[in-house]
Amino acid sequence: MLSDTLAAVVVNRNGGDVVLQCLQSLFEGSQQPHIVVVVDNNSTDGSDRSIEQRFPEVQLLRASRNLGYAAALNRGIEQACRQRACLLLLMNNDVIVNRHTVKILIQHWQPHVGMLGPKVFRMDQAKRLDAAWGNILFHHVICRLVGEGSQDSPRFSRVRSVDALLGCMLLTSCAVVQQMGPLDPDYFMYMEEIDYAYRMRRLGKEILFVPDAHVRHLGGHATRESARKAVKTFYVRRNAVLFLRKHGNITQWCKFLLSSLASLIFCLLTLRWQGFRLRLRGYMDGFRVKTSTIAANNR
Secondary structure (H helix, E strand, C coil): CCCEEEEEEEEECCCCCHHHHHHHHHHHHCCCCCCEEEECCHHHHHHHHHHHHHCCCCCCEEEECCHHHHHHHHHHHHHHCCCCEEEEEEEEECCEEECCCHHHHHHCCCCCEEEEEEEEEEEEEEEEEEECEECCCCCCCEEEEECCCCEEEHHCCCCEEEECCCCCCEEEEEHHHHHHCCCCCHHHCCHHHHHHHHHHHCCCCCEEEEEEEEEEECCCCCCHHHHHHHHHHHHHHHHHHHHHHHHCCCHHHHHHHHHHHHHHHHHHHHHHHHHHHHHHHHHHHHCCCCCCCCCCHHC
């Protein structure tokens, strides 16, 4: 598999110097991608021009508006697969890749696998995990992140099949995408990778956590911390409803609604008014938004 054509698809939105560090780490790896496509989501900080100047070998696709993460990935994937790429590395613009990470991921690729991902550390704390993997539980945010904010430990040191992975860096293939169809753009941001993993597992594909492959993830570099948390709170709740609308059965809906109600009541009892409003707005928007037929096509 190491000889197969590897394409990296990076989505950029106001990545500043961070996206340059991300791309530099890719090119300095022991297994470099043959094709690098950066989809720029209408950046306003000049980072698209910086990429063009610093990395002329990168194929830069400029969107005229912010397409959202999934739709931007789809555009880059289409470009890479048209050029006969075999394997696809799907990346955020704020990930720093360790030297042997890509090589290790490729060594674990097998035909029955849908996607695999590395162990993700926080940028500012070398031994603390962003998270390891996700368990899809159909509660108020659908997926529980295992190891979120934890110190690294032997618990996170073996290859395992999981429900979902962190979306900041994933390895899949053009063949899998052809079978699956595109990522679902309805999510706009957050949870698109959880939806994709869920759809893959329903088609019999395995999702693998590969702990010997390491990356560091900054997260939320383009926004203030408070603004990032507010955006995430809203979109995770909105997208949880979308996920249930696309995939949920009666039992799962009941679990979700009870858990969501408990979350809202907790915010009220602890006087977290902004949290209550953001959650309620997110849930309500999830019921209002029109959905695509992408998920239905995989049932």
